[in-house]
Structure formats: structure tokens, C-alpha cells
Amino acid sequence: MLKIALAQMEVIPGRPDLNTDKMLSMIHTARTQYADIIIFPEMAIPGYLLGDTWEQQAFLRDCEAFGKQIIAASQDICIIYGNIAVDWSKRGDDGRVRKHNACFVAQNEQLIATRIKTLQPNYREFDDTRHFVSLRKLAIDLKQDVESLLEPVAVIIKNKEYHLGCIICEDGWSDDYSIDPITALTTNGALDIIINISSSPFTLGKNNKRNRVFSKQAQETGKPLIYVNNTGLQNNGKTVYTFDGFSTVYNGDGQIIAYCPPFTEKLEYIDLTIAAGGRDLSPVSVPDDFTTVSLYQAVSYGVRLFLQSIGMNKIVIGVSGGIDSAVCAALYASIIPPQNILLVNMPSKFNSKTTKDLAAQLAQNLGCLYTIMPIEQSVENTAAQLSGTPITKLTSNESFQLSISSFVLENMQARDRSSRLLAGIAAAFGGGFTCNANKSELTVGYSTLYGDQAGFLAALADLWKHQVYELANYLNTCVYGKEVIPQAVIDLVPSAELSFDQSVDEGKGDPIIYPYHDYLFRAFMEYWNRATPEDILHWYKEGSHVLEQRLGCATGLVDKIFPTPRHFIDDLERWWRLYTGMAVAKRIQAPPVLAVSRRAYGFDHREAQNSVYFTQEYLKLKHTLLSAT
CATH class of the missing domain: 3.40.50.620 (HUPs)
Known part of the structure; x- marks a missing residue:
């Protein structure tokens, strides 16, 4: 049995000094509780969303120095933590010193392993490829298959060897990538636990999806999976993100057996029987986050x-x-x-x-x-x-x-x-x-x-x-x-x-009919494949009920608001022109937005001031609909 401490800490971006002090305090507490392993989040020392602070070599040297303090504190405890890994002899794609988003494993005052993030997100608020070299790119440089570099980390605790599959955040969301880090880990040797250290911003409903994804991974591998995320607040200038933590432990059947409450800094312990894969612990229910x-x-x-x-x-x-x-x-x-x-x-x-x-x-x-x-x-x-x-x-x-x-x-x-x-x-x-x-x-x-x-x-x-x-x-x-x-x-x-x-x-108000336009605007802005007037008009042509189902607004609302296709099209074009026109100029100069949704304005929704555009297919559909009336 291993006693594992989940260090769900509030990471303060750009303050490796404060973060390291907190980590050392948590390590001391975990050691007094006889924890065998303590796990910290991704980029626990520097923070994650730092903008071009990553271009400051003095800051990188500080992060390295604070990392050495964490390694020195690993007497009688195994420490897994996130930090920047710098290869001062090489250059990245931006011509600056090569940097990796990395997971470090320290034990007995020694650094025993470094694992580099394989999959780097390049969507929404993330800008990893601007600053970091992924394991995929490193593999090309080394002329090796990236899968061969994804090896479990062997640690000896209580005279017994355990094999830890250490991955970083996006490495656990591999469905849309050609590489599956978890499959590679299970192929490259014995594996006892999958450990995912993350710095994952809150999005309404995101933890529900994460539990489905990570439960499936634990079930398919038959190994317990430990996910550790940070709390706190970070930003990229125009958009401000909360981090909810919600660190979670899944047993080998994919059932949740422990979690940390969201938006709370917490040092949580779990006694994990490796041979049983955590199946000896009772499952717990996790609150819905949508x-x-x-x-x-x-x-x-x-x-x-x-x-x-x-x-x-x-x-x-x-x-x-x-x-x-x-x-x-x-x-x-x-x-x-x-x-x-x-x-x-x-x-x-x-x-x-x-x-x-x-x-x-x-x-x-x-x-x-x-x-x-x-x-x-x-x-x-x-x-x-x-x-x-x-x-x-x-x-x-x-x-x-x-x-x-x-x-x-x-x-x-x-x-x-x-x-x-x-x-x-x-x-x-x-x-x-x-x-x-x-x-x-x-x-x-x-x-x-x-x-x-x-x-x-x-x-x-x-x-x-x-x-x-x-x-x-x-x-x-x-x-x-x-x-x-x-x-x-x-x-x-x-x-x-x-x-x-x-x-x-007199009952007179805004021109926006919120029960309908909220959902129309959401389709423009939040959908993964963002809707355009062409998509909206296709759905409308198929029937009002189809459009309402696609948008998620109330049934029967569209015909009640728009008596004819002309009324519908005029309304659609009015708001599209504003959304892609003058509103862009206003949003660029808006204050920072506190993000809670799957896509927020600011750096999460990158836009340019271009002219308003309607596709050829849209114009054909418009002509067809208006000619029929």
C-alpha cells in the first residue's frame, strides 16, 4: 500500500518563490503524515499562463534554482512536480533557448526522472507551441519514435519497486492526436499507476467530461489514475481564468475513489493498494459541475x-x-x-x-x-x-x-x-x-x-x-x-x-430577444465548429424545429418571433454584421473578461478586424428562401 498526497495547491503565476515556499510546506506536512509520494500540479513552480515571461532567461534560471530546492526536500518521500525544463545548449523554433513543459520525479534528494509534455494544446487560451518544445518535436530531433520515449518511471518505496506513468495535462486528452501517451506507457514496460499532473482552467461542465475520459482510461488500462490540478487565478492579458483543482483518483475499474473539492487548496491523502488497483476502496460521487x-x-x-x-x-x-x-x-x-x-x-x-x-x-x-x-x-x-x-x-x-x-x-x-x-x-x-x-x-x-x-x-x-x-x-x-x-x-x-x-x-426594452439571440450568438461564438449564417440558414431551411434543436433554444420560439423568411434573414444578417463588424473593434478594447464557458472573449477568442463576409452558399440559400415567398 502506498500513501499518496495530492497537493492541490493555489499556484501564483510568475511567483516561483511563493510557490516553492508553499510546496516545501506541503512536503513537510506530507512527510509528518508518513506519505510515500506527494504529487504537485503542472508548472507548480512558475505558473502556466505567463505570456512572454517565458522569454526571460533570468526567470528561467530562478525556476531551475527553486526546482533544486524541491529536489533537496525529497528525503524519505518521492516528489512529483511540474516545472520548466531548460536545455541551455539548444534552441527552440523561436530561436530562443529550448524550453520544455516537464514533470520531474525526485527521491532521496536526487532527480531520478524528467518527463516532457508530449501533446501541447494549441487552441482556446493555450499557446504552448509559442514557448515550449514538445516530446513529439524532441523525438524528431533525436531521430527516435516518440512512443519509445514514453517510459514509466521506476521508484523504490519500502524496498519495493513501483512503476509510475507520468504524463502532463493534454497527454490525457489524446483522442484528436496521432499519439496516445497512455497506450505507449503501457507498451513500454510494467505500469502500476498513471499520474496526470495538470494546470487545467475551469470551464463550466469540463470536469464532467474529464471524469468520463479519465475513467475510461483507467478502465481500459486496469490501472489506477491520479489527476492533480491546481487552483488559483491566471490570465493571458485579455482573459482571466480560474483553476478549480478538482483533483481526482480513479481505481482500475474507472470508478472515482477520492477527489479534492473544487476551488479549494487542499492536501488530500489516499491509501492506495497497488495490487488491488484501488478497487478495495468504495467509490464516491462527484458533484456535477454544469x-x-x-x-x-x-x-x-x-x-x-x-x-x-x-x-x-x-x-x-x-x-x-x-x-x-x-x-x-x-x-x-x-x-x-x-x-x-x-x-x-x-x-x-x-x-x-x-x-x-x-x-x-x-x-x-x-x-x-x-x-x-x-x-x-x-x-x-x-x-x-x-x-x-x-x-x-x-x-x-x-x-x-x-x-x-x-x-x-x-x-x-x-x-x-x-x-x-x-x-x-x-x-x-x-x-x-x-x-x-x-x-x-x-x-x-x-x-x-x-x-x-x-x-x-x-x-x-x-x-x-x-x-x-x-x-x-x-x-x-x-x-x-x-x-x-x-x-x-x-x-x-x-x-x-x-x-x-x-x-x-411601457414594456419597451433592448432590441436583443434574449431567449432566442442568446443561443444564436452562442452558435456564432462558442461552438467548436463555429456556426455562420450559412449553417443557421441551412438549419432554418430544414425546419424551425431543426434550428431550435441545433441552437438549444425553446421549441416554437422561432416562428413566434419571425413570421416570414424575410424577417428571419434580416435579423440574422443584422446581428452577424455587428458580431463580425463594429463589435470586434469594441471587444478588442474591452476590459479583461473572467472566463467560465467553453470559449470566452479576449485571448480565448482571437479575432481580427476584417470586413463582414457571407459565403456563396449562404447567398444561394437566401435567394432560394426569399424567392419561394
Whole structure:
């Protein structure tokens, strides 16, 4: 029997000093508990998402030095950990010193094995091939088959030899690759345990899939599999990721026999009988991570760690009486003291008494600071200045004056609230102001650049509108246990209230029909094979029920919204033009987005400012549908 410690630690990116101190403390604790092996996550020493910090040779030397401290601490315990492996004599594809994402095995104050990551992800937020040389590339350099390099690591514990199959994160997700590291390990010698060290960001529902994949691997090999992931927060500039840990142990039948709770730093122990493959331990049930509970955990955890990482403890939130700002306020008030939160209502002549009263009620329910700062006078002064100041062509001395349209006036209000008031209030208050935008708005640019799309963090920008409502109900029911977000806010028609045409008291609101457009936009943005108008029109042509099934929206909704193909196509083209047009420019300048979905805006959704394009097949389908009516 082996006593194994799962070191599910919070890894602080770019701080190998702090990470090493924590690892040494965990090693000491595990040794006092007579653990035989302690397993740390991938890149436990340096962190994983570091951008081009990987190009700093001084940083690499530090990581190596801290790694030696971990090796020196391996007396009477076997330590498995992730760090950068540097080959100073070679160069990578980028012309810089060659670097490998590696798993190190240390025992008796000696480094006994190094295993290099075989499969490097090059999708979503990952950029491994920019910095690291994989085992696949190294095999080419060595003129060897990569499979031959995937050998188990032999360690002697209690006078008995054990064979550990050490792989790194993506190596366990090999279905779409030509190489299967686990199959190679089982082919190249005796194998007792598969160990997967990972640095895997949270995605809603991802752990459910991981359990299916890793359970199958354990079952097919008949060997126990130990997965160790880190917790914490890391980012790549434009997108911020939480790491949930959820480290898990599977027995040789693929059953889960232990796991660490998500979003919690934990040193978990398991007594594993190798001969039985862990089958002597009772299976345990693991919580579903595709729930509102997981959504709240990820967003709350991410906001809390982000505030800690930037040293911010005072927050200003513009509250309109609408759902997005209400959820932001309730979310932040569950993380930092309400007296450190200043809620600001900034009404114009277009804001109803209904929403103004709801904003005040929200502040009272949460116990936050509250103020009302009307924008009417300043917006009128700006409009008067713009329209009343002559613009002159100096070569001919001809002059004209700008005309302020209703659309320009709407944007002026949004910018006055954010760029002038909230920015100034935040500076005076000693904090930052939030961006309350949701993912639906961000998708089609239904927000104002330098206005309501500004702020230090977009905490809700990876949540579709229906998820914002789910979070509102969860905050009331489960976090606060009372109605802090007034039910009237949840029931209110969503509206920007920037003109009388958006009067909430008359039931007028946003042009986005969220029960349908949430799902249409998701198809554009989140699907693995991202949908285009061509795909949407194909599904529509097959029947509304086919489209609804493909999108996942409610049955019968499409025909209720769009009486004719012309109405459907006009709507589709309107949002596609915005999504691939002006909205791109706005998203590029948006604040960092806290990621929770399978694809978030920012570095997770890399896009270029190109012209709007419709495929030839789409144009043919459009012609066919419109000619038939």
C-alpha cells in the first residue's frame, strides 16, 4: 500500500518563490503524515499562463534554482512536480533557448526522472507551441519514435519497486492526436499507476467530461489514475481564468475513489493498494459541475482572487435598476465588505422612477454606500457644445456645425456615466469601477465604447443573459438567503433606458430577444465548429424545429418571433454584421473578461478586424428562401 498526497495547491503565476515556499510546506506536512509520494500540479513552480515571461532567461534560471530546492526536500518521500525544463545548449523554433513543459520525479534528494509534455494544446487560451518544445518535436530531433520515449518511471518505496506513468495535462486528452501517451506507457514496460499532473482552467461542465475520459482510461488500462490540478487565478492579458483543482483518483475499474473539492487548496491523502488497483476502496460521487452552483463558485472565486492580485479593495458600480448591474453589485458585496462598495445611480430624463427606486432598494438591501448623480445637465452641456461650436475649413473659411442625432445622444449618456462620472468617482473613492456587460451584449457590441463597456474587469462578460438571471436567483436564494436583488429587477424588461423608445414602464426594452439571440450568438461564438449564417440558414431551411434543436433554444420560439423568411434573414444578417463588424473593434478594447464557458472573449477568442463576409452558399440559400415567398 502506498500513501499518496495530492497537493492541490493555489499556484501564483510568475511567483516561483511563493510557490516553492508553499510546496516545501506541503512536503513537510506530507512527510509528518508518513506519505510515500506527494504529487504537485503542472508548472507548480512558475505558473502556466505567463505570456512572454517565458522569454526571460533570468526567470528561467530562478525556476531551475527553486526546482533544486524541491529536489533537496525529497528525503524519505518521492516528489512529483511540474516545472520548466531548460536545455541551455539548444534552441527552440523561436530561436530562443529550448524550453520544455516537464514533470520531474525526485527521491532521496536526487532527480531520478524528467518527463516532457508530449501533446501541447494549441487552441482556446493555450499557446504552448509559442514557448515550449514538445516530446513529439524532441523525438524528431533525436531521430527516435516518440512512443519509445514514453517510459514509466521506476521508484523504490519500502524496498519495493513501483512503476509510475507520468504524463502532463493534454497527454490525457489524446483522442484528436496521432499519439496516445497512455497506450505507449503501457507498451513500454510494467505500469502500476498513471499520474496526470495538470494546470487545467475551469470551464463550466469540463470536469464532467474529464471524469468520463479519465475513467475510461483507467478502465481500459486496469490501472489506477491520479489527476492533480491546481487552483488559483491566471490570465493571458485579455482573459482571466480560474483553476478549480478538482483533483481526482480513479481505481482500475474507472470508478472515482477520492477527489479534492473544487476551488479549494487542499492536501488530500489516499491509501492506495497497488495490487488491488484501488478497487478495495468504495467509490464516491462527484458533484456535477454544469450547474448554477459551479457558475457562482467560479465567478465569485475569480473576482475575489483578481481583486487580491491587483490589491483592490474598494469598488464603484454604476447601478441602473437593471439586472446586470444588480447582479454585479450583489456579487461584489458577497466578496468584499459592503461599506467598501459605492453604488452610483446616474439618471437622465429617460430613466423611470421604477428603475431609480429599484437601484436605491438594491443598495439598501446590500448595505452598500449609495449616491445619485444625475447626468442630464452635463449631457445637455456637451450636446450644446458639440452642436453650437463651428467647425471651419481654414483654407476657404467655410464653417458648419455638427448635428446631434438621437443615436449620438444615447452614446453620449453612456460615456458620460463611465468615462466622466464613474472614472472620477472611482479615483476619488480609491478604487476601480466595474464593467457590467454580459456576453450577449459583448457579442454584438450592444454597449458603448468608453462607456458601459469600460471598467477594470468584466466579471459577467462570459455569461449569457439567461445565465445572469440564473445567477441573480442563486444569489438571492443560496448566497444571501433573502431577496437582496428585488424581484422587480428580475421581472423588469431589460432596457438601456437611453431614450423614450426604451421606456421600461411601457414594456419597451433592448432590441436583443434574449431567449432566442442568446443561443444564436452562442452558435456564432462558442461552438467548436463555429456556426455562420450559412449553417443557421441551412438549419432554418430544414425546419424551425431543426434550428431550435441545433441552437438549444425553446421549441416554437422561432416562428413566434419571425413570421416570414424575410424577417428571419434580416435579423440574422443584422446581428452577424455587428458580431463580425463594429463589435470586434469594441471587444478588442474591452476590459479583461473572467472566463467560465467553453470559449470566452479576449485571448480565448482571437479575432481580427476584417470586413463582414457571407459565403456563396449562404447567398444561394437566401435567394432560394426569399424567392419561394
